[in-house]
Every structure is written in structure tokens, then in C-alpha cells.
Amino acid sequence: MEMDSSGVFYFFSFIIRYFILFPIRLILLTLALLVYAILISGALIYNSENKMDFAYVFIIKAVNFILGTRITHHGEKKKLRSHHIFISNHTSFLDFFLLSSYKFPHACVSENHGGLFYFFFQLILSRNGSIAFKRCEKLDRSLVKSRMIEHISKKKLPMLVFPEGTCVNNEYTVMFQKGVFELDIDVCPVAIKYKRRLLDPYWNRRAHGFTFHLFYLLTRWYIEADVYWMPPTKRQPDETPVEFANRAKLLISEKAGLRNSLWNGYLKSSPAIKDRDLLKVAFRMTYLNRENLKGNCLQGSRSSEDGESCSSLGHGKFYSDNQIDQTSYLDINIYGNIPYKTFINEMNKEYHLLKCMPYNEQHVLILDLLNKSSSINFSHMPKKGCSCRKKAFRYLKKKHGFRNCRMDMLNGKL
Incomplete structure (x- = not known):
């Protein structure tokens, strides 16, 4: 929560933070980067791993000090002898510095955002085995897994991965991408929970870029967070990568008190057409099956005896509705007395099942959807009060665009 922007106290706080604290922190950050550049240059000249590690520890500690971070660690952070990887929920680029400042630093996997972020990545992380990729480039994404395996096999700095693949507001956890859970290695879950007393640490890339977010953090009084280190876990013999990802996400959600959501975080920006x-x-599958949603399957009967997971169509385990908090802010009923939350949860479960299917089966279902979409009778659509008519025709012509109007599901054909 931000402080109230009215009153004398806020005025003096604004003056101090923006005209005194920010210049001092900016100067200190510049000096820290210069010292780091000197240290890393010496490490490269003498080809010394110890000097390199010292340079990383220095810049990470310096950034945390400059930003005024107050971190409370719970549990024990271990560097295992076996091949392993650390995973965590993701709120801001600050997550990396918080986790790397305790005991030993990490390498990480990050999307290449360009601009000032790319400059910092190249300066600080490019030499420690960290991996940058462009999500829009299919070749880059295919190389990430092989480079991760190579890095882990050499037992360099422990790899830190944020499976959500995007920044989330630290109130929810969204779908974990399954790539890292296919490696058949130990996974060390870490949960981060920020205390929103004087700031909102969430980096909303749709609203502002890295430079503005860094400026925002430099003008806060301090940043307070709790970090929970959990014991390593391994994929079970009868467990699929998706089931393993969901289990790890549940551990992080419960430990940090986050709402466990099935939503795919990639869908908030510019998702792939597929x-x-x-x-x-x-x-469409959930809508056509809406009559069954009124039964007992979504009231807990699909939960296992321990109440943690339920099996669905043999494709994987998904957590029961009482452990999913996807749309708690919308307490309405749709489609004949079906709770909105229940419908959205079931739709996301079906989406997860589809993601587990082989590509050729996904392709068949998508083609079937497009064929049925082209058979919709658009004459039933109202001429006024509905803006999806044009979008629907644009999609059929260019196969692009996401329709969200209620008229897209006429007679259950979508």
C-alpha cells in the first residue's frame, strides 16, 4: 500500500525521497557499477573464478544496500551436490538480487527486454552463465533447455528460474511453464512475499519499462520481503512434468500465502496464436459441458483423500477448486447458475489438459474449432450494442484476434 498522497507528512516525504534520497542512491549505484566493472575486468585478465564470484557478490550486495532491502529469510538454503535448480514466484527483477544476496549468488534465465535492462544484464550477468532469450524467437526458446542442461552439468553457479515466465503482482501464482520440470533433476522451491507498506514491487511491463521501474524503486524508503527456502523435491516416478509443476506451485503458494491460479501468465501480453x-x-469444451458443472465433480468429489489434487481424463493432476483462487473478486453466476469462479477454473483445467496433448492432437482440435467457427450464423448478432462482429470476420479472414463477446458462443458452437 502506498502512503496517502495528502497532508504535510507526504509532502516532506516526497521532497526527501525524490530530491535527497534518489540523487544519493543514483550516485552510489553508478559508483557500484564502476567498481564492479573494475573487479570483473581484473577477474577476466587473471582468469580467476574466485575474483569473478567476489565481483558478483559485491554488486548484488551493493544493489540490495542501495535499494534499502530488508529481507527476512526462513528455512535453510543449501547448495546440493547433485544436479539441482532453484525456482521461485516472480514479481520484479529485484527477485534475483534478493535471492542471490543470501549465502551464494545465482545464474538465471531471463527474457531479453532490450534497453537499459539489456545493458545491466550484459554488464552483471552475462559472465556467470545466465541465459537471455527472446520469447518471440522459436530458435532461442529451443536453445534455452540445452544451455540450462549444459550449465547445470558443469556445476557452476546454481541456476535460478522463474517458471511463471512473467512478473505477477505477488498476490497470485499463475501457471508454471513445464520446461524446467522436464529436466529430471532436484528442484528447490523458494517463495517470496513482499510487504506492501510503502511500495508496490510489481513490475507491470505493460504500464512502464525497466527504467521507470528502477526509478520507482530508487525513490522508495525501503523494500521489505520474506523469503522462504524449502527442501528440494524431485519428480515422482508416476508424475508428469505438468503434475510436478503444479505440485511445486502449490508449495510456493501455500508458503507465501499467495492465491493459487491456473491462468497462463503469457496470455496477459501478446500470446502466441496457438x-x-x-x-x-x-x-468451447467447458461451455458445452456446462450442465455437468452443476454436479458434484467441482464441489470436491474429484479431490483426492488428502484434498490436494484430483485426476482429470488421465492427462494429469489438477488442484481442486477449494485450493484455486482464480476469480475471487467476481462473485456472480453465469450460464444457468454456474459460479463464475467455477467456470473459469474448469476452463483453465481444460486448457492445461490441452497443453499436455501432443502437437498433432492440438492441431486437430484447433482446426475443428475453426471449422465450427466458420459455420456461425452471424445474422443472430445484434446490429447495435455488440462490437465483436467486425473482430469475428477479421479473425476468419486473417486467423488473428481474440474474441471475447458473449455472441461468440451462439448455440454452443464455439
């Missing part, structure tokens, strides 16, 4: 189409197929 992901959009899979979500449409999931919506």
Missing part, C-alpha cells in the same frame, strides 16, 4: 486458439477450444 495459445489463444487452445484457450478458445478449452472455453
Whole structure:
């Protein structure tokens, strides 16, 4: 929560933070980067791993000091002898510095955002085995897993991965991408919970870029967070990568007190057309099955005896509705007395099942969806009060665009 922007106290706080604290922190950050550049240059000249590690520890500690971080660690952080990887929920680029400042630093996997972020990545992380990739480049994404395996096999700095793949507001956890859970190595879950007393640490890339976010953090009084280190866990013999990802996400959600959501975080920005189409197929399947949603399957009967997971169509385990808090802010009923939360949860479960299917089966379902979409009778659509008519025709012509109007599901054909 930000402080109230009215009153004398806020005025003096604004003056101090923006005209005194910010210049001092900016100067200190510049000096820290210069010292780090000197240290890393010496490490490269003498080809010394110890000097390199010292340089990383220095810049990480310096950034945490400059930003005024107050971190409370719970549990024990271990560097295992076996091949392992650390995973965590993701709120801001600050997550990396918080986790790397305790005991030993990490290498990480990050999307290449360009600009000032790319400059810092190249200066600080490019030499420690960290991996930068462009999500829009299919070749880059295919190389990430092989480079991660190579890094882990050499037993360099422990790899830190944020499976959500995007920054989340530290109130929810969204779908974990399954790539890292296919490596058949030990996974060390870490949960981060920020205390929102004087700031909001969430980096909303749709609203502002890295430079503005860094400026925002430099003008806060301090940053307070709790970090929970959990024992390593391994994929069970009868467990799929998706089931393993969901189990790890549940551990992090419960430890940090976050709402466990099935939503795919990639869908908030510019998702691939295939992901959009899979979500449409999931919506159609859930809509056509809406009568069964009133039964007992979503009231807990699908939960296992321990109440943690339920099996669905043999494709994987998904957590029961009482452990999913996808849309708690919307307490309404739709489609004949079906709770909105229940419908959205079931749609996301179907989406997860589709993501588990082989590509050729996904392709068949998407083609079936497109064929049925082209058979919709658009004459039933109202001429006024509905803006999806044009979008629907644009999609059929260019196979692009996400329709969200209620008229897209006429007679259950979508």
C-alpha cells in the first residue's frame, strides 16, 4: 500500500525521497557499477573464478544496500551436490538480487527486454552463465533447455528460474511453464512475499519499462520481503512434468500465502496464436459441458483423500477448486447458475489438459474449432450494442484476434 498522497507528512516525504534520497542512491549505484566493472575486468585478465564470484557478490550486495532491502529469510538454503535448480514466484527483477544476496549468488534465465535492462544484464550477468532469450524467437526458446542442461552439468553457479515466465503482482501464482520440470533433476522451491507498506514491487511491463521501474524503486524508503527456502523435491516416478509443476506451485503458494491460479501468465501480453486458439477450444469444451458443472465433480468429489489434487481424463493432476483462487473478486453466476469462479477454473483445467496433448492432437482440435467457427450464423448478432462482429470476420479472414463477446458462443458452437 502506498502512503496517502495528502497532508504535510507526504509532502516532506516526497521532497526527501525524490530530491535527497534518489540523487544519493543514483550516485552510489553508478559508483557500484564502476567498481564492479573494475573487479570483473581484473577477474577476466587473471582468469580467476574466485575474483569473478567476489565481483558478483559485491554488486548484488551493493544493489540490495542501495535499494534499502530488508529481507527476512526462513528455512535453510543449501547448495546440493547433485544436479539441482532453484525456482521461485516472480514479481520484479529485484527477485534475483534478493535471492542471490543470501549465502551464494545465482545464474538465471531471463527474457531479453532490450534497453537499459539489456545493458545491466550484459554488464552483471552475462559472465556467470545466465541465459537471455527472446520469447518471440522459436530458435532461442529451443536453445534455452540445452544451455540450462549444459550449465547445470558443469556445476557452476546454481541456476535460478522463474517458471511463471512473467512478473505477477505477488498476490497470485499463475501457471508454471513445464520446461524446467522436464529436466529430471532436484528442484528447490523458494517463495517470496513482499510487504506492501510503502511500495508496490510489481513490475507491470505493460504500464512502464525497466527504467521507470528502477526509478520507482530508487525513490522508495525501503523494500521489505520474506523469503522462504524449502527442501528440494524431485519428480515422482508416476508424475508428469505438468503434475510436478503444479505440485511445486502449490508449495510456493501455500508458503507465501499467495492465491493459487491456473491462468497462463503469457496470455496477459501478446500470446502466441496457438495459445489463444487452445484457450478458445478449452472455453468451447467447458461451455458445452456446462450442465455437468452443476454436479458434484467441482464441489470436491474429484479431490483426492488428502484434498490436494484430483485426476482429470488421465492427462494429469489438477488442484481442486477449494485450493484455486482464480476469480475471487467476481462473485456472480453465469450460464444457468454456474459460479463464475467455477467456470473459469474448469476452463483453465481444460486448457492445461490441452497443453499436455501432443502437437498433432492440438492441431486437430484447433482446426475443428475453426471449422465450427466458420459455420456461425452471424445474422443472430445484434446490429447495435455488440462490437465483436467486425473482430469475428477479421479473425476468419486473417486467423488473428481474440474474441471475447458473449455472441461468440451462439448455440454452443464455439
